[in-house]
Amino acid sequence: MPRSSALVNILIVTQYFWPEEFRINDLALGLAMRGHRVRVLTGKPNYPSGRFFPGYGFFRRASERYEGIDVVRVPLIPRGRGGGFRLAANYVSFATAATLAAPFRCPGGYDVILVFEPSPITVGIPARVLRAIKRTPVLFWVQDLWPESLEATGAVRRRWLIDLAERLTRFIYRGCDRVLVQSRAFIEPIMRLGVPAERIAYFPNSAEPFYEPIVLPPEAPERKRIPPGFIVMFAGNLGAAQDFGTILAAAELLKHDGGIHVVVLGEGRLSEWVRDEIGKRGLYGRMHLLGRHPVASMPRWFSLADAMLVTLRRETIFEYTIPSKIQSYMACGRAIIAGLDGEGARIVTEAGAGYAVPAEDPQALADAIRALASRTRAERETMGAAGRRYFEQHFDRDMLLRRLEDWMLELRRSRDIASV
16 A cells, blocks of 8 residues: 555544444555554444444443554443434434543544544534644545435434434534535535535545455355355345335245345344245245345355345435445446435446346336346346446545545645644
């Protein structure tokens, strides 16, 4: 990894960090490997299980080192089963603890503060406080739009709470020096909250370097878990946003199509419901739940799939989003079936990486799976290769790290000039 000629002292604020599996882990490693000094302010790991990871506790392991990165952890209330009250307590407890502890636990000066926000927006509160205290510019990397994501997932239904979330979001965005968005479609909604266009920049997700096309040896243990036939594989969270009702309905429509199997890698709030529905719908032997596996093992599993599956519910907010699994699928050179609308569907279609069909349309999804199954292996590999080329052109990790470095250096120069 090349070292940057101009090094930056960076504080990353994120509620989630290693050993939790989020893209911010790789970004932090990439910046550190390029020679920058990186410190991370985060919480105690408890996602997705809702319980503290082994070795961690409310007061245990308040600081540690991860691959040369200083990690400062503040206590929080674990998310538990992810119910409304418990989730709110999880969000508020991290924001409160990080805001109170940051000035003391993260001493010294920083050139920039980078905030990673996949939800909740409250992660921006400690960053805004630190900006005021340390006069440090803030880059806020938006993964989920608030308050839109609250409404779309049904997490909050009371209008006054949604209005409160919107006011908080407006306050945080306006206090940032640059707002980075993972999808170009995020720009207009953020501008509507009063952020000037010149302070918003497109910064999509990449994928960890281990996401690449591979061929497993015949004796690989993963092969024993995959049934013979045409394999459609879903990898990721089993939550409300992923619209497993449509996946199940499509699997029912394919139940009598010889040799088509849906394999699911991952867990989530809906795991038990999905398992029960498989039984009720008679999908045993056609739909396979293989559980959660280390993220670094994903390319091995992907290599055994004929097509990778990504789905989202039909909500305006999800039309704006680029699910990060799309980058992972493309990086591994796999053909993609996308049951979603908006930006994610546009990218899959524009890349020629597979088929995109409307969200919440089981028949269209089943038809797309049948259509891809009817294509030759060579044709599917051509689609996967097109996706890989698109990834290299638009989502390459080093290219994006260089872009981020340029913004950080620009903000540091602006701050230094203003302080003269």
